[in-house]
Amino acid sequence: QVQLVQSGAEVKKPGASVKVSCEASGYIFSSYYIHWLRQAPGQGLEWMGMVNPSSGGTNYAQKFQGRVTMTSDTPTSTVYMDLSSLRSDDTAVYYCARDRGFSYGLGDSWGQGTLVTVSS
Amino acid sequence: EIVLTQSPGTLSLSPGERATLSCRASQSVSSTYLAWYQQKPGQAPRLLIYGASSRATGIPDRFSGSGSGTDFTLTISRLEPEDFAVYYCQQYGRSPGTFGQGTKVEIK
Numbered sequence: 001q002v003q004l005v006q007s008g009a010e011v012k013k014p015g016a017s018v019k020v021s022c023e024a025s026g027y028i029f030s031s032y033y034i035h036w037l038r039q040a041p042g043q044g045l046e047w048m049g050m051v052n053p054s055s056g057g058t059n060y061a062q063k064f065q066g067r068v069t070m071t072s073d074t075p076t077s078t079v080y081m082d083l084s085s086l087r088s089d090d091t092a093v094y095y096c097a098r099d100r101g102f103s104y105g106l107g108d109s110w111g112q113g114t115l116v117t118v119s120s
Numbered sequence: 121e122i123v124l125t126q127s128p129g130t131l132s133l134s135p136g137e138r139a140t141l142s143c144r145a146s147q148s149v150s151s152t153y154l155a156w157y158q159q160k161p162g163q164a165p166r167l168l169i170y171g172a173s174s175r176a177t178g179i180p181d182r183f184s185g186s187g188s189g190t191d192f193t194l195t196i197s198r199l200e201p202e203d204f205a206v207y208y209c210q211q212y213g214r215s216p217g218t219f220g221q222g223t224k225v226e227i228k
Contacts, residue, residue: 044219044222047218103153103212104212105210105212105217106212106217107165
């Protein structure tokens, strides 16, 4: 069955960077895009961007341009999301989600989420 | 960016009742790019509907989606105990993809 397994919770100080991983299994890794989305505590969902594991191509929401980097590693079927210059309002659960085709955030299978806490 | 406004904020219903959730967009959304998700506490969202009216794999037929332009609806024909959750609409056709603020369906 399709599974997206994310790395564990992180606690970071303001100004630091965080790298979250998402390991895919149960399907052909290179055939699906991967989105990254986040959800602040008690809040709604926010799309951050996407990566095409086949080409390595990316598309980021303008809000995160210059601060986020999404990469993929085909041999390990793993996608990474690196967010830099962390602020307290980056505290959120970060999700990866699989997409059947190119879009701005449709996810048919999701990871379990990774809590990133930014605090001094 | 396209702003999605969901109503009502909370819907209090009993099992077996019909639930009708609304999602209104600040500008026209192609039906191809409108989705609905269900989220339970401590869980990731689950895709219910994509393309405004197509059910995702494994979703029961009591869930249906409709609408076009700026007005979309998710209908749950008869609420089951496991349906009490928060529901989000999403447009994924224009960058940035955006979500509504959610409708909580709670047990009356």
